[in-house]
Structures are given as structure tokens and as C-alpha cells.
Amino acid sequence: MQYPNDLTVIVPQFRMVTDLNKRAFSDRLVFLSAFAVLRAVRGDDNNITFRQRIEIDPDGNRTMDLLCQFGDELQPGTTIGGWRLDRQVASFIRLPRDSDREDEGKAPLMRLSLALVSKPIDVGWFDQHGGLPTVSTAASLHGLPAEWRNQSNNPALVGQRLAARARSIWASIGEKLLEQGEARRKAFANFDQFNTEGGGMK
Amino acid sequence: MKKYSTSRSSRPDQLAVLDIETIAPPVADGGFPPWPTHSPVVASVLTASRERYGQWRFTLETVDFLTGSAEAIERVSHLIENRDLVTYNGRGFDLPVLALTAMKHQRFDLVGISEAWQSHRFSGRHHDLADIMSGFGGARGASLEMLCAQLGVLVKQDCHGSDVAELMAKGNFKAIANYCESDVVGTGILHACIAGFRSRDANYAASFISQLGRWIADSKLAHLKAFERINGHDELDRLSLLAVVEEGIAALDHRQSLKFVSNMPGPSGLFVSKASDF
Numbered sequence: 516m517q518y519p520n521d522l523t524v525i526v527p528q529f530r531m532v533t534d535l536n537k538r539a540f541s542d543r544l545v546f547l548s549a550f551a552v553l554r555a556v557r558g559d560d561n562n563i564t565f566r567q568r569i570e571i572d573p574d575g576n577r578t579m580d581l582l583c584q585f586g587d588e589l590q591p592g593t594t595i596g597g598w599r600l601d602r603q604v605a606s607f608i609r610l611p612r613d614s615d616r617e618d619e620g621k622a623p624l625m626r627l628s629l630a631l632v633s634k635p636i637d638v639g640w641f642d643q644h645g646g647l648p649t650v651s652t653a654a655s656l657h658g659l660p661a662e663w664r665n666q667s668n669n670p671a672l673v674g675q676r677l678a679a680r681a682r683s684i685w686a687s688i689g690e691k692l693l694e695q696g697e698a699r700r701k702a703f704a705n706f707d708q709f710n711t712e713g714g715g716m717k
Numbered sequence: 718m719k720k721y722s723t724s725r726s727s728r729p730d731q732l733a734v735l736d737i738e739t740i741a742p743p744v745a746d747g748g749f750p751p752w753p754t755h756s757p758v759v760a761s762v763l764t765a766s767r768e769r770y771g772q773w774r775f776t777l778e779t780v781d782f783l784t785g786s787a788e789a790i791e792r793v794s795h796l797i798e799n800r801d802l803v804t805y806n807g808r809g810f811d812l813p814v815l816a817l818t819a820m821k822h823q824r825f826d827l828v829g830i831s832e833a834w835q836s837h838r839f840s841g842r843h844h845d846l847a848d849i850m851s852g853f854g855g856a857r858g859a860s861l862e863m864l865c866a867q868l869g870v871l872v873k874q875d876c877h878g879s880d881v882a883e884l885m886a887k888g889n890f891k892a893i894a895n896y897c898e899s900d901v902v903g904t905g906i907l908h909a910c911i912a913g914f915r916s917r918d919a920n921y922a923a924s925f926i927s928q929l930g931r932w933i934a935d936s937k938l939a940h941l942k943a944f945e946r947i948n949g950h951d952e953l954d955r956l957s958l959l960a961v962v963e964e965g966i967a968a969l970d971h972r973q974s975l976k977f978v979s980n981m982p983g984p985s986g987l988f989v990s991k992a993s994d995f
Contacts, residue, residue, distance in 0.1 A: 608770055608962060627962055631955065
């Protein structure tokens, strides 16, 4: 596996609702409550340009808008990076259920499908245990997951967490796949610069 | 309504992969003892259920015949009931041995084993991979180890069927169970490849193998680590992700078409919120 020149790290956050009505089409509805997308494009001079987008839906009723915005961020031909992609993709396709606008959900899913045609990278595949590498875990969690559950209604914290997680994922991919030498040094210098200069949390 | 068609799919959605380990008194010429002399020691069953959007659910259970043969045979029968059975040379060995064991214990009511044992080789109820791979007798038979090795799946690394008697004598029951489980997972992967190829369905094979590897990693089954990521797993993972999205898009199309046919029951409003942290 090689480091891709065009990499899009996706970090979605879902909210799940259980429907007790057995007659309904589904017994599990999934909504998109936030996402972070970090795109890293490497040019001919080995410099990597990072661009990040975070969208949060504190009220939980803009799922379809969020999904469409997410789809807009996925360029065909980009390599999708993430953590536990299988689980995320399985949740994405449940999103438009029971919505009046579900036909609109098709376009972003097709863009996701197009993006997945190039080889996706799951950092869970690196250590064979599906976990984020330990060096990144602390940075991405900013505390215990249990605390985050209680604080999930705080958009600033959610954004901070998603951004940190997206960067952790990129760092894991970079550590694992970037070739040694000048290219690697340059990539991490670009990353450090992006990280310290804020890079636009939102 | 009467169902006229009895044909079954070559890519079953509800399947049970079975393998047994046995012991038998040695024969004079040192060859393989005839099957009726064998008694089961353990039986491992890997069940796989395909759910919506190409998602698989797995369970793996090893039944111990040493503590109670009658209870064990009932459990095995229950595990394979209502599922398509997948074995390697099960028609020639595993099922006759299990059927005979059930008869020995006067358990004539065991639907799972009875149905699997009676199903004929082309029925689709029982997929005997040794039989299928040999073209139902057209080609010379090959061992599971040999076939899996060609596919980059490593089975029978630490142990072999002929070691079972020795391990039993040492009381190393755990090693026999682990060996049986690794065989059953190897058979499952081989089945996914065969079924995918027979039905020209890459999604079936990819989603089965990719998700089985993920499930083994999640369940922390250390003795099955070799199956977590087999050769070419990256490509299988990619195909599996794609299959999930494709099925999702197809489901959206289907639901859109249903909207114009009838009034689908909408959301009831009876919701229970459950915060989920993905």
C-alpha cells in the first residue's frame, strides 16, 4: 500500500434512534449529527495542502443537508481514509431512511461509492485490531468516551473532537505509509504547520 | 401459496459451516480407520447470517462430545437447523458419523442432522466443498489444506487430523478445539470463494471474508489470527465497502418505487432516543 497523493479522511458522527413500532419499515433509524472531512493533496513538489471541513448539527434535524454537504466534499478519485470504515459505510447507507427527502440521499451515496472505487485506507487495518493506534488515541479522545456522550450537545467540543480525530487518522496513515526521507519530513512539516496555525476548526 | 420451486441458491444467506474431530481405534495396516468406528470428540460450527445491505453476522461454537455425547449431538443439530450446511467432505465423513452418533443415542428427532444427512449432493441444502471442487467426481479430490494454501489461507499450521488421538492422550483438549475451529473458519473462507465464483458474485465473497476477518479481530480470537487478513484482503475490503454502498443505493431506489404503490407505514413517533457514539 502506498501513500495516496489525494487523500480524504472522513470522520462522521451518527445518532441512532430505536423505533418501537414494529410495523415501521426499520427498527433502527440512523441520523448524521456531525462530520469532519480532512483532505490532503500532495503536489509535485511533495508539499501537502490540507483542507478541513467540519459540520455539526446540534438540533439533529439537518441530516439530509449534512449528508449532501458531506457528498460535496468527496471528489471522485480521492482515496478515502478513516477508522472502522465498514461500520461508517454501513451507517451512511441507513441515513436517508424514512425521510421525505430520501431520494436526495442517493447523490451523496453515489459520490461515496465513486470515491470508494479507489483503494480505501482504514487505519484499523494497520494494527490488525481495528483500534486507533495508541499514539493517536489520547489526542483524539480528549478524555473518556463516557464524558463525550454527556457533552455531545456542545458543538464546540464535538468540532474539536472530530477535528482531532481526523488529524490523528491522517497522522497514522502518514506514519505508516509515507516513504522515509525528504518527502516524509516535508509532509509532517506541512501537517505541523496546518495543525499549529489552526487550519480552521470550523 | 404452494411454492413450486425447490431450487436453492448457490450463495446461501443463512449458513452453518461444520467440522468435527474424531478418534478411532487404529487399524492393522496403519491406514485411515473406517468411518463407522469413529467417535466425535469435538464439533465446531460457524454460523453466518447475511442481513440487510450485505452485512454478515457470525457465531462460532465448539461442542464438546466428551462430557455428554447425547447433549452434544442435540446442540450440533440445533446449530445447523434451518441453515444451509457447508462442510469439507461432510458427505463422506462428518455427516455419516454424526448421523450414526444420533442413532446410537436414540435421537431420531434431530431435524438438523437428519435433513443435512439426507440431502443429495446437488440439492443445495448441503454444500460439500470437496465434492463441488472436484466437479462432483470429475476431478481428483484435493485436501482442504492444499486448496486453501493456493488461496493464501493458512489452515492446519500447528496440528493435523491425525494428531487428535495424541492430543487426546495428553489431555490437550483445548488444542483440538482450536484446531477444529481453525478448520471450520478455513472452510468458511473457501466456501465464500467457491460460492462467489459459482454465482459470479464478487460482493458475496468479499463481504463474507472481509467481515469474518473483522469479526475475528473484534472477538480477539487469538488462535484464528491467521484469518484476520488473508492475502488480497485489501481488495476484498474495498469490494465489501463498495457492495454495502451499492446495496444501500439499490434499497433507496426500491423504497422510492414502493412509495407510489402503497401507503408504507411511516414513523410512528414512538421513539426512544439513544445517544450513540460512533
